[in-house]
Amino acid sequence: MLTTAASILVAIVKYYAIFESSVAFFIILEGILNIHLGIRSTYIKCLLKVFKFGNNRVEVKRPVIELTQKPERVWNAMAAEEKVLEDDEVYHKPLEVELKYKTTPPSDFKLQNVLPLIQTAMKDIVEDEVTKAFDAEGLPYWNMLTRTNKGYQYISFRLSVIWFAGWWFRHFILFPVRFMIAIAGQILLVLSAMLCSRLPAGKVKTAISRYATKVTFRILARALSLHATYHDRKNMAKRDGICVANHTSPIDVIVLSCDNVYAFVGQQGSGLFGFIQKEIAKAFSHIWFERAESKDRGAVVARMKDHVKDPNKPTILIFPEGACVNNTSVLMFKKGGFELDSPVYPVAIRYNPVFGDAFWGAQPTMQAHIWSMLTSWAIVCDVWYLPVMNKLPGEDAASFANRTRLEIAKRGGMVDIDWDPRFYSDDKNVEVSRWRLKQQQILSETMVQRKTNATPETFPETDTLVKNAPPDPDVRNTPIGRV
Amino acid sequence: MGNRATIVLDKSEVDEIEEETGFTPSQIARLYNRFTALDKSGSGSLSRADFLRIPELAINPLGDRIVHSFFKGCPDDQVNFRQFIKVLSIFRPARRNHDPVKNTWQNKLKFAFQMYDLDEDNKVSVDEILTVLQMMVGVNIPDDQLQSIAERTLQENDKDRDGFITLEEFLTAMETSDVDNRLSLRFLS
Numbered sequence: 001m002l003t004t005a006a007s008i009l010v011a012i013v014k015y016y017a018i019f020e021s022s023v024a025f026f027i028i029l030e031g032i033l034n035i036h037l038g039i040r041s042t043y044i045k046c047l048l049k050v051f052k053f054g055n056n057r058v059e060v061k062r063p064v065i066e067l068t069q070k071p072e073r074v075w076n077a078m079a080a081e082e083k084v085l086e087d088d089e090v091y092h093k094p095l096e097v098e099l100k101y102k103t104t105p106p107s108d109f110k111l112q113n114v115l116p117l118i119q120t121a122m123k124d125i126v127e128d129e130v131t132k133a134f135d136a137e138g139l140p141y142w143n144m145l146t147r148t149n150k151g152y153q154y155i156s157f158r159l160s161v162i163w164f165a166g167w168w169f170r171h172f173i174l175f176p177v178r179f180m181i182a183i184a185g186q187i188l189l190v191l192s193a194m195l196c197s198r199l200p201a202g203k204v205k206t207a208i209s210r211y212a213t214k215v216t217f218r219i220l221a222r223a224l225s226l227h228a229t230y231h232d233r234k235n236m237a238k239r240d241g242i243c244v245a246n247h248t249s250p251i252d253v254i255v256l257s258c259d260n261v262y263a264f265v266g267q268q269g270s271g272l273f274g275f276i277q278k279e280i281a282k283a284f285s286h287i288w289f290e291r292a293e294s295k296d297r298g299a300v301v302a303r304m305k306d307h308v309k310d311p312n313k314p315t316i317l318i319f320p321e322g323a324c325v326n327n328t329s330v331l332m333f334k335k336g337g338f339e340l341d342s343p344v345y346p347v348a349i350r351y352n353p354v355f356g357d358a359f360w361g362a363q364p365t366m367q368a369h370i371w372s373m374l375t376s377w378a379i380v381c382d383v384w385y386l387p388v389m390n391k392l393p394g395e396d397a398a399s400f401a402n403r404t405r406l407e408i409a410k411r412g413g414m415v416d417i418d419w420d421p422r423f424y425s426d427d428k429n430v431e432v433s434r435w436r437l438k439q440q441q442i443l444s445e446t447m448v449q450r451k452t453n454a455t456p457e458t459f460p461e462t463d464t465l466v467k468n469a470p471p472d473p474d475v476r477n478t479p480i481g482r483v
Numbered sequence: 484m485g486n487r488a489t490i491v492l493d494k495s496e497v498d499e500i501e502e503e504t505g506f507t508p509s510q511i512a513r514l515y516n517r518f519t520a521l522d523k524s525g526s527g528s529l530s531r532a533d534f535l536r537i538p539e540l541a542i543n544p545l546g547d548r549i550v551h552s553f554f555k556g557c558p559d560d561q562v563n564f565r566q567f568i569k570v571l572s573i574f575r576p577a578r579r580n581h582d583p584v585k586n587t588w589q590n591k592l593k594f595a596f597q598m599y600d601l602d603e604d605n606k607v608s609v610d611e612i613l614t615v616l617q618m619m620v621g622v623n624i625p626d627d628q629l630q631s632i633a634e635r636t637l638q639e640n641d642k643d644r645d646g647f648i649t650l651e652e653f654l655t656a657m658e659t660s661d662v663d664n665r666l667s668l669r670f671l672s
Binding site for chain 1: 514517534537538539540541542543544545546549571574594595598599615616619620621622623624632635636640648653656657660665666668670
């Protein structure tokens with residue numbers, strides 16, 4: 001009895017393993033040969049239908065939950081929207097140093113002068129633009145991932161069944177396939193790099209290494225069920241200059257590399273990742289920095305300049321925000337990449353959060369992030385290639401960076417926020433004191449009549465105070481894929 | 484109910500808060516959402532660091548004072564949701580016809596008074612005015628000029644000549660300013 005049960009179990013496991021591996025192999029083959037079977041688009045359309053069904057069920061159920069007066073029925077307030085204040089109350093750009101109730105000309109200090117500061121502070125406590133950029137984006141409807149199920153603990157039996165089926169599907173059918181493909185992709189990446197580095201330098205080597213890179217990234221993309229739509233490919237970088245894009249997750253690299261070959265810039269890591277970095281740098285011309293070197297901005301820029309001069313080397317890809325943002329906004333760009341006197345090709349990447357949140361902020365470590373992506377439904381995104389931009393005569397790098405940023409934000413339908421995202425993760429108070437000094441300076445000018453003409457010595461250096469364009473009220477967060 | 488950390492709200496608690504503060508249930512829901520968003524550690528209460536993680540608040544010259552006003556009377560230096568929403572309710576717009584709960588004109592001005600009253604003895608001395616001035620303008624104005632401004636401000640507002648500005652004198656001084664507009668936030672209902 002036991003042996004028959006055991007043998008049935010073994011048979012099930014065997015067929016399961018065969019099924020999973022063959023699916024994986026098939027998808028890898030599809031990647032190598034670059035066939036588009038349209039499987040992924042059909043899959044995504046089906047998913048949308050299921051989500052909508054789930055949403056209808058939830059909407060019907062919600063009034064019932066609220067009307068039930070039983071005390072043990074918890075009313076989880078997280079189901080509500082993120083907005084707290086009326087629109088025009090909120091919409092002033094952060095760090096707006098002009099106070100709302102500034103009196104012109106400077107008049108004598110009165111006790112009332114604290115009131116505007118209190119007002120803006122309380123407003124910022126209740127709702128501020130910068131924090132919203134770093135929280136995971138809210139969804140129009142529930143996509144049956146537990147991690148986004150904030151408000152609905154028990155809705156209906158039917159929905160729970162569908163949710164459980166989805167969970168099982170994602171973890172036991174999708175995940176093993178994806179995991180195998182990911183491993184295969186990485187092995188292929190290293191192998192192809194090793195092979196290509198052996199080839200003699202020349203046109204053949206470049207051509208083969210470009211082809212090999214594209215193929216391996218395509219395979220890695222399939223490991224994530226990545227479905228990217230590329231718009232305006234005519235604007236794509238050919239082989240020169242720099243490509244800049246907004247940053248949401250390390251996946252951005254895969255998304256962009258499927259369509260074009262780039263040279264990466266980054267810090268040399270250690271362990272397995274560092275080994276991969278070293279190997280692929282031998283075959284393709286990536287720029288990796290040692291940790292100490294990366295602090296020296298001048299050295300970084302010099303190396304990038306050398307790279308850009310060489311016409312055989314591919315376009316450099318950089319993410320000027322310097323940190324992962326939640327894809328609803330585009331934060332301040334660091335100006336380093338804009339000092340190189342070469343054309344800049346901006347790219348806007350916008351993920352559709354319904355299928356899986358690509359934002360790396362919601363999970364604490366890289367492994368957790370990868371796990372959550374490998375078990376989500378899919379990664380769906382739009383990529384817009386914007387027309388090339390050049391530095392205007394007389395424009396400095398910081399303004400050029402800002403101009404590019406605004407274009408990217410507008411094209412991707414994201415809100416632009418002129419705040420340095422590193423501040424958020426940095427505990428040092430350098431940025432705070434610099435901005436606070438600026439605030440104090442403005443206050444001193446408006447509040448107090450200066451008796452002396454002494455200018456303060458400790459005036460903050462303003463190279464990071466980028467001049468903002470006036471706020472464009474049409475730039476709003478419009479989630480794509482609103483089908 | 485007092486200072487226990489709140490993780491979820493049940494209906495009776497929402498009703499209590501509604502009565503105490505005057506916020507509607509949907510406003511309470513939004514503010515609770517905000518509270519949990521600020522509570523990075525998930526402990527159900529906010530520390531000063533949680534407040535100062537809001538960048539716009541951290542650079543506000545009076546940021547520390549305002550954060551401090553939430554922590555009055557809170558044990559363990561942690562603010563739970565009840566305390567949080569109680570302080571915020573002071574900033575609801577006061578409507579003429581409604582029974583004002585927390586957002587009276589006096590309560591708003593009392594909040595402003597507390598900005599100046601650093602040692603919490605219910606009177607504002609010239610040194611306290613000077614300190615607040617230093618917070619606001621930093622090093623841009625020399626100290627002796629600030630001292631004379633502080634003294635002048637005290638003289639203008641200290642009606643009974645006892646060397647301090649009391650709450651009543653403060654309220655009288657602020658009578659002319661448009662307090663309701665300046666210390667109110669328009670919450671989405």
